[in-house]
Amino acid sequence: MRNEFWQRSRQSLTLRIVVFFTALLALVLSAAFALVSAANLRISRDTVAHELDTGEKVFRRLLEQNASKLTQGAGVLASDFGLREAIGTGDTATLLSALRNHGNRIGAQIAMVSGLDNRLLADTLHPDRSGQAYPFAPLLAEAGQRGSASGIEVIDGRLYQILVVPVRAPITLAWITMGFEVDDPTAADLQALAGLQVSFLVQQRPGWQIYASTLGPAQRAALQTQLSALRAAGQLTLAQEVYATRRIQLGHSVKGPVYALLARSLDEAMAPFYALQGTLIILAGFALLVCLLVGIRLARRITGPLRALALVAQRIRAGDYRQDIAIHDGSEIGQLAGSLAHMQQAIAEREAEISKLAFQDSLTGLPNRLRFNQRLDEAILRAEQAQGQLSVLLIDLDRFQQINDTLGHPYGDRVLAEVGRRLAACARAEDTVARLSGDEFALLLPGMSTSAVLQNIGRIKRVFDQRFDLDGRPLDVRASIGVVGYPEHGDNAIELMRCADMAMYRAKRSGSGHALYDTGMRTFREEHLSLLGDLQQAVDNNELILYYQPKVAINGAGGDEAEALVRWIHPRKGFIPPGEFIPFAEQTGYIKELTRWVLARAIKQAGQWLREGRPVKVSVNLSTRDLLDPGLPATVASLIDLANLPPDYLCLEITESGFMDEPAKALDVLHKLRTLGLSLAIDDYGTGYSSLAYIRRLPITELKIDRAFVLELAHSQGDAQIVRSTIELGHRLGLKVVAEGVEDQPVVAVLAEMGCDRIQGYVFGKPMPAEAFDQWRNARLQLQ
Structure with a gap:
């Protein structure tokens, strides 16, 4: 979409005109x-260099003036x-006073008199140094040759x-x-006269030393770190400020060469240039x-009508047919605008009709x-972009x-139209109701x-x-309503x-009115279509x-018991595991017929x-659908009467989750079955959702501990505690406790010690046909 926008922009005549003239300017x-x-920058740099030249000249002239002042003062003193x-009498006190x-x-801070033997006669800085050697012998030797000498020296730091x-x-x-302190x-x-930053440096061992400077503390510290790389002329960055510098050698003291460093701030020097540059940028931007x-105004006047028609054409292409084409002149553009208006109206009428036929239900007017x-x-x-949720309700009339x-299709159509009207009336503005x-x-x-939908499902049911x-x-x-939600389903x-659709059919089969999709309603494989x-x-x-x-009873007491398990040997596909066809039968509703077959065969065999x-x-195991069948008790009663079997020889096993979907209906069926005298057992106890309070209300006689808690019973302290507490709970409730999935003797011993009533598992026998079961019983009797 972005590339398409730029492609259209490049092809826009208005944009090209504006861009061309703007780019040219x-x-x-x-x-x-x-x-x-470039010119201003060159001028500014030349100006800085000129300022340094001028400053150097002024600086040297000032030093010369100081030297002249010293010469005059010393000459007056010498005469x-x-x-x-x-001097002739060696009167030190008079010498010091003079x-x-x-x-x-003359403002001199130092004055000395030395004899021809190069020893001090008097020193105003250190009066007690009389008779000591003169400290600046090279300077004194130069004065002896030239009649006088001047220089810069380091005295007492x-x-x-x-x-x-001479005198x-x-x-x-x-x-x-005589001398002035620098x-x-x-x-x-010197800075006030020369207009430059001035620093006096001495290159001494072990390094450079700054003796005087007009720089601030931060800049002086930065200069001290860069003295080793100091050149005769160049640039230095001191405390984030750039300076153009020039180094002047003033002399050679006993400590080392003495230099004056003249510096001019480039930031200050370039400030007028930057101001001018900013002004130029503002003028250029303006x-x-x-x-x-x-350019835009001229281009619009030139291309405005064409652009308006192009925009109209684009909106027509996008499906907007309600535009007003306000170009009514008599030129060719006006004629084109009129033709485009007629075309827009015709397309709008045809598309409205097509859209109505394609997207709207003709009976109810709904989508x-x-x-x-x-x-x-x-x-x-x-919802994906906003990480939000949505729900879908599928409603099918019962x-x-x-x-x-009974009444005919015209009446049925009227019912459908009224249902559509009522659903649309109870929906929100952002909802969509469709037939x-x-x-x-x-x-x-x-x-x-979906949780909010279930809380407000009554509004739809009303x-x-x-x-x-x-x-x-x-x-x-x-109606039966199936509820699903994005993204969980x-x-x-x-x-x-x-x-x-699956949830709706579940609601229809259960008669509950509505059902939330359960992930357990898994998609069948293609081979299940024929299964x-x-x-x-x-x-x-x-x-x-x-x-x-x-x-098997652990203590040997009680009669024989067995669980009937269905097996299917397909004539073409061979053995089909129960885990494949039993869940399939439950989801398709055929589990009722399968349960009737198993009950009939098991009761007959018993x-x-x-x-x-x-x-x-x-x-015999019962499924969830079986518990919701109100006719199941009558069917079981008929089968035990037909087989002439006392009810206490039949036990029906249910899972914990089997009575959770419709607990009221399931509980009613269980009470009726228990009234017949049958035994009722909870299978896979511990893996479901029931609470102890709920189990207490069920008319059960037996608990079957799930194999998940039995497999590692001999080695897991946690499993042992769970099983022991379950057995004690069952016995206190008057229930018989059976452990299933037992595979070895150590677990049998643990269960016996815990008081478990019966054991079911491979440790005693796998599921086997009736004939093999008889053989197993005979063999077991011989061992006893």
Whole structure:
């Protein structure tokens, strides 16, 4: 979609006109900006270099002025008669007084007098150093050759600009040394005159040392770390600020070479350039904006009518046929607009008719199956993107065929139309109500979970509470509702509708009115499509076989017992495991016929064993559907009477989950069966959902502990505790306890110690035909 948009944009005449002129102006402005920026940048850098040149000259001139000032002060001092006399007499106190007076007069911080033997006669900094060697012998030697000498020296950790001149009378009697301290105030004075940052450095061992500077603390610290890489000229970054620098050597002290570092902040120097550059950018942006606005206006005036018609054509292609084409001039464009308007109207009329036929049910006016599936796909996509939920209700009218057969199809159509109207009236604005086919309706509930649907299912059921009036004939109409939800039951429309159909038929078979899809309603394999017919034939032709597995009493007391288990040897497919055809029979509803066959054969066999004088109590499994069959007790009563079998020789086993779907109906059937005198057992106890309080209400006589708790009983402390507590619970409730799935003697010993009543499992015998079961009993009697 994005690529298509850009393709259309590139083909737009308006866009091409605007882009062309805007790009042309942008190109010109960019070139001008680049040229001006380059020129300004060059000028700014030249200006910085010129400032450094000028600053260097001013700086040297200032140093020369300081040296001249020292020369004058030292010359006046050297010509002083009292000074010469004090030198001649060696009067140190007079010398110090004269030096301090003249030093204070010219602002000198240091003054010394040394003799011709290069020893100090007086020193204002250290009066006690009289007679010691003069510290700056090289400078004194230079003064002896040239008559005077100047330089910069480090004294007591401070930097001084000093001058050496002779004292003559008329021959040289001594040497006078005077100097100014070069400190931060001195550097600040130089900065004020030169306009540059000034730092005084000495390259000494083991490294560089800064003696005075106008830089701030952070910049001075940054400079100290970069002194080893310092060049005569270049750039330094000090505390995130860039400086253009120039290094000037001032002299060579006893500590090492002395330099002055002049620095000019490039950020400050370039600030006018950046301001100008920003102004140019603003002017360029304003020019582009003006050009863009003017270009758009001109392009629209040129291409406006064509663009409007192109937009109309695009919307027609997208299915929008309600546009007003407001171009009424007499040009060719006006004629094209008129033709396009007529075409739009004609297409709208034809598509409305086609859409009505394709997506709407003609009887109820509701969306049909095709339209419902489209909306379901769209709702699933939205729910997937938003990580939300939705529910689907499949509604099928009960006994609707009787209405058609009794009253005729016109009355049936009226019922369908009224059902559609009522469903639409109780739906939300965002819901979709559709008639799929015949008497089948569907509701799409976006954003609603299945739990919320089940809480509000009464609102849908009330649609059918009010009788339908057909020309004075009141008619009760009921429906079965299947409920599914996204994403727990499926992630596409086909899967959801398939699950909803299964749930609806479950509700119809159970008579509960509604049912939520259960994941246990699994999809059958293709081979199962023919399996139902084969199973029916097997039941009708007695092709099934009953196997019997012993249930052995641990203490040897009590009669023989066995569980009847059905087996199927298919004539073509061979042995079919019960796990395949029994769940299939349950889901297709054929389990009732299969249960009748098993009951009839098991009861008949039990009666035969009783007549032979070797009675066996036989257990038969019942399914969930069997417990919901109110006619089951009568069927069982008829079969035991026919076989002349006392009821206490028959036990019916049910699973915990078997009475949870419709507990009231199942409990009623169980009470009727128990009234017959049969035994009732809960199979696979511990793996279902029943509570102890619920089990207490059931008319059962036996608990069968599931094999999951028995297999590792001899080695698992946890399983042992569960089994022991179950046996104690069963005995306290007056129930017999059977452990199934026992496969070894250590488990038998543990169960015997726990007081379990009977054991069923491979440790005593696998399921076997009746003849083999008799042989097993005979063999067991011989061993006893």
